[in-house]
Amino acid sequence: MATERPLLDLSPRPPNPAADILKPIPSSRSSRRSRGSRGSLDRITFAPPPTVIRYGSRAESDRANASQKDIPDEDARLVRINDPTGTNEHFEFSGNSIRTAKYSILTFLPRNLFEQFHRVAYIYFLVIAILNQLPQLAVFGRGASILPLAFVLFVTAIKDAYEDYRRHRSDLIENNRTAQVLTAGDFRPKGWKDIRVGEIIKVQSNETLPCDIVLLSTSDPTGVAYVQTINLDGESNLKTRYAKQETLFRTPEKQGLTGLIRCENPNRNIYGFYANMEIDGKRVSLGPSNIILRGCELKNTSWAVGVAVYAGRETKVMLNSSGSPSKRSRLETHMNRETFLLSALLIVLCTLVAVFTGVWLAIHKSELELAQFFRKKNYSNHKGDNYNYYGIGMEVFIRFLMAVIVFQIMIPISLYISMELVRLGQAYFMIQDSNLYDETSHSRFQCRALNINEDLGQIKYVFSDKTGTLTENKMEFQCASISGIDYSNGKASVPDDRGVYSVIVGDQYWRPKMVVKTDPELLKLLRNRRNTEEGRSASNFFFALSACNTIVPLVVDTPDPAQKLIDYQGESPDEQALVYAAAAYGFVLIERTSGHIIIDVLGDRQRFDILGLHEFDSERKRMSVIVGFPDKTVKIFVKGADSSMFGVMEKNLNANIIQATESHLKTYSSVGLRTLVIGMREMNRMEFEEWHSSYEKASTALFGRGSLLKAVAANIESNLSILGASGIEDKLQQGVPEAIESLRQAGIKVWVLTGDKQETAISIGYSCKLLTGEMIQIIINSNSKESCKKSLEEALATTTKLASMPPAAETTATGLGAGRTLALIIDGKSLLYILETELEGELFKVATSCHVVLCCRVAPLQKAGIVALIKKRTDDMTLAIGDGANDVSMIQMADVGIGISGQEGRQAVMASDFAMGQFRFLVPLLFVHGHWNYQRMAYMILYNFYRNSIFVFVLFWYVLYTAFSLTTAITEWSSVLYSVIYTALPTIVIGILDKDLSRKTLLKYPQLYGSGQREERYNLKLFILTMMDSIWQSLAIFFIPYLAYRHSTVDGSSIGDLWTLAVVIMVNIHLGMDVFRWNWVTHVSIWGCIVATFICVIIIDVLPILPGFWAIFHVMATWVFWFCLVAILVAGMIPRFTMKAFSEFFFPSDIQVARELEKFGNINENRVSEVAMSTFSNNQQQSIL
Secondary structure, eight states, rough: GGGGGOOOSSSSSOOOOOOHHOOOOOOOOOOOOOOEEEEEOOOOEEEEEEEESOOOHHHHHHHHHHHTTTOOOOGEEETTTOHHHHHHHSOOOOOOEEEEEEEEOTHHHHHHOOOOOOTTHHHHHHHHHHHHHGGOOOOHHOOOOOHHHHHHHHHHHHHHHHHHHHHHHHHHHHTEEEEEEEEEEEEEEGGGOOOOOTHHHHETOOOOOOOEEEEEEESSSOOOOEEEHHHHSOSEEEEEEEEHHHTTOOOOOHHHHOOEEEEEEOOSSOOOOOEEEEETTTEEEEEEEEEEEEOOEEHHHHHHHHEEEEOOOSSSHHHTTTTTTOOOOOHHHHHHHHHHHHHHHHHHHHHHHHHHHHHHHHTTGGTTTTTTOOOSSSSSSSEEEEEEEEEEEEEEEHHHHHHHHHHGGGSSSSHHHHHHHHHHHHHHHHHHOGGBBBBBTOOOOOEEEOGGGGGGGGEEEEEOSSSSTTTHHHHHHHEEEEEEEOOOOOOOOOOOOSOOOOOTTTTTEEEEEEOOOOOHHHHHHHHHHHSSSSHHHHHHHHHHHHSOOOOOOEEOOOSTTTTTEEEEEOHHHOOOOOOOOHHTTTTEEEESSSSSEEETTTTEEEEEEEEEEEOOTTTTEEEEEEEOOTTTEEEEEOOOOOOHGGGGBHHHHHHHHHHHHHHHHHHHHTEEEEEEEEEEEEOHHHHHHHHHHHHHHHOSSSSSHHHHHHHHHHHHHOBBBEEEEEEEEEOTTTTTHHHHHHHTTTOOOOEEEEOOOHHHHHHHHHHHSSOOTTTTTEEEOOSSHHHHHHHOOOOHHHHHHHHHHOOOHHHHOOOOOOOEEEEEEHHHHHHHHTSSSSSSHHHHHHHHHSSSEEEEOOOOHHHHHHHHHHHHOOOEEEEEEESSSSGGHHHHHHSSEEEOOOOOOOOHHHHHSSESGGGGGHHHHHIIHHHHHHHHHHHHHHHHHHHHHHHHHHHHHHTTTTTTTTOOOOOHHHHHIIIIISSHHHHHHHHHOOOOSOOOHHOOOOGHHHHHTTOOOOOOOHHHHHHHHHHHHHHHHHHHHHHHHTTOOOOHHHHHHHHHHHHHHHHHHHHHOOEEEEHHHHHOOOHHHHHHHHHHHHHHTTOSSSTTHHHHHHTTTHHHHHHHHHHHHHHHHHHHHHHHHHHHHOOOOOHHHHHHHHHHHHTTTTTTOHHHHHHHHOOOBBBBO
């Protein structure tokens, strides 16, 4: 019987012979079973990718095809059911213990240090510290030379150790959980870590699966089990899994169960599984619907029994736990250039010192007997031994190495840890931003990658998915074309609760949870003229919507005990919308099991057997279901994209209807609706038996099963009678048109990459203001490489011609009254012949000449290919945003990937760098936080280079006046504390809190975002100017005290303390001059560090064990000391202050103009009508008022 043989399966079992099925089936009393949605479909796509897929396909075909591939013998795994010893005897299968921690007690220190020293700068400082340990090269104390590097390594190690401790604790909890495992004829508790492949496991309701198991039996007599995969892929909807008929009624603890499962080796494909099971001398096939993966939770099912096939690190969830690829920010990449230049400067300084040392030694070679640092003889023991001189050549080499040690802070080691702290603070404020909080999903902004915050301020290209990203992915049935008649809901109205169609179950009323608009004429046709030809077609149409899907109804309680709501659960919002529409017209799906469905057809509750199901795949682009009716008839219902459906219709009988339907489909697509074509035909007994026999052979074939099943489906899905077509609206998200317009004003190019058909995508493009009426559309739809080449050549000629036209000529030629704007519209089939071929260059030229690019019917890897096209051929920053599993490749390919927490699970979120709830949040994220993060980080990097170089140059000038001996007046502890205490905190505070412009201004004038795109805050010119400034200020710091004290008796330690204080005050005043917005934290950090420096210098000088005892008190007691400090600040800051005032007054940047507008806007509001920006578009001048 059909009820005894579950057929609703990804790799479904064939039905029983037709003679057993085609008997009369009485109406069934209604029974409520809580059901979850099936795991077979991620979503039904009505405009799927091209037939020939080269760059990937959608999730549905991935899932279906993964179970239909062949397994070579060498890739097979043999699992003996209920025999773990035999299973693991000849094979080294993984145990079920997992380990996500990276370190152990023994490996932490060596491995952590190894990972940290992947940074070349750390190796540089390690070499410096080692050189300083040699007696001949010792400049600083041995402990002081190691301290900076040790501090950075220690802080990072503590952070890594804490993170790994949390992983260890999580692993311990996970491994010590227990599960019911069949042992000695009974299910007994056993630790997860002790479970082995081949053991039989029993899972109770709401329990988590300990490993990947093949389902053997469940509490449901039809063998269905419902699971939630939220821990696996983030999807909260329930999915169905099925036990095979051969094991369904076996009780392993009583009857025993043995067999052999031959499956594929462990892999990362969570949607695919291919295996065969030999039991009782019979071989049956297994597919993705027969396996439950580790981490899933059993729901709405009392218990389920299965056999472990993958355990521990070999489970699919563990194989997918590697995370997304790491990314480096653009600023950090550019920073390497400046680091190289500083290294070159360091080598130049050290070379100069070494050369001058050689010259000095040659000039004074006769005086070296008594020279303080170059004595040839040691007379302390009256023997005259060689002392501290190795000859001019060796002395030059030693002085070079010593100079490297003295000037080592030219490369700022503290910069790396400062950048990490700043990024952490920036991420905190982004997460806490209420403007990025999504009220509908109650989700906050997420920073999943902390190392690319500043890249958000330099984006030039945005690549966006359409469905679920620009739209809500909440589908609503709008209209239908049935038998060539258009029911477009022109007079439709939303009924109140009393008018909603409901069914009576006992003393209760059950009604659909969602209310759908209905067409009055169509309702009259179904209720009053159902026996007419049009009525029968309409009935079959809505019956197909109810039956040809994988939706499972759940009954939900309401405050009214007499009323229940039917909640249609499914992974596809499209299917949900269609089933709700069918219910609104009187075809209410009440129950679905693996073998039958119950539908209330206009008040007559009937049961229909599901005899077979062919899943959607990207090649067929349709799905079909074979239904057994109570009157012994068998019918096949098919739905799919119009491109695939019209080819399988019986055109001789339906020519007029097909023509009318095609016209209606074009109309639906033009207004942005997602379309679907429905067809059916009746099957006779012989035809059904032939299908049954073919399906039986195909589903049990060991090799070529995928191609055989597709052939069976293609054979049966033919000569259909067209029933009609549906139109579903996917509404735009709130604020999308405004967001896209703002992005375009900011100079950001928005490209939309979607799997929808071209007409639908173009309509949505107009709705969201991506496309405008003034744009010239270049459309490329080609079916061959030659045709693509010709189309690209024509498109390139068009772009070149328009670019060469003066505005007046263009207006005459094209009829456009606005600027020259182009839009490229290209489909996935054309991209198939272009990407990764010599035509890529032509596509790039055309696409970058257009303001808008719209790619239709593209596969996931084609999306990634488009992003890669821009990344490979430009230096522009790219951002990809999407919400579904088909967007993961694109998100990971882009410089910045953003996941939308939408209706299609959380795969995109888990693969992203940042995650948020709505597309419109992209505007404040980029314009506000991106702008702030970029300008803060850019300034902080330049400031760190400046701060350390000025200190090095002061040391260098001193070396020139001490016979190049590389002695330092500044104490070694002040040198160490300079980058840690004296100057570190202010730059971190400014990097987190400073704001050049307010949020309101940045959002009001999107053109201000161009500052980051043009790299105005960090470039080679600014770096050179900064270095010149540091040289001048170092000259002021060194020579003013030198000239003041050169004839005095002050010692080197005293003047060294003066230089230390002068440098710290100078760099902090320099920082304060560049602060945009002062607050109490900024004041405390800047002035507090200056005070802390005075305190530290005093403490160092009061310690008798350190050189320079009491030196600071000797020099501070004189007026010359304070005069020198003031003179240094005035002389050092005058050039910078003058240049800053001159450039901002005569050559103000956009940022400066906007800042003045913020400050004086209210005063000038009535007098100034326009404030022009200085660096906006080349073709037209914009304004910010």
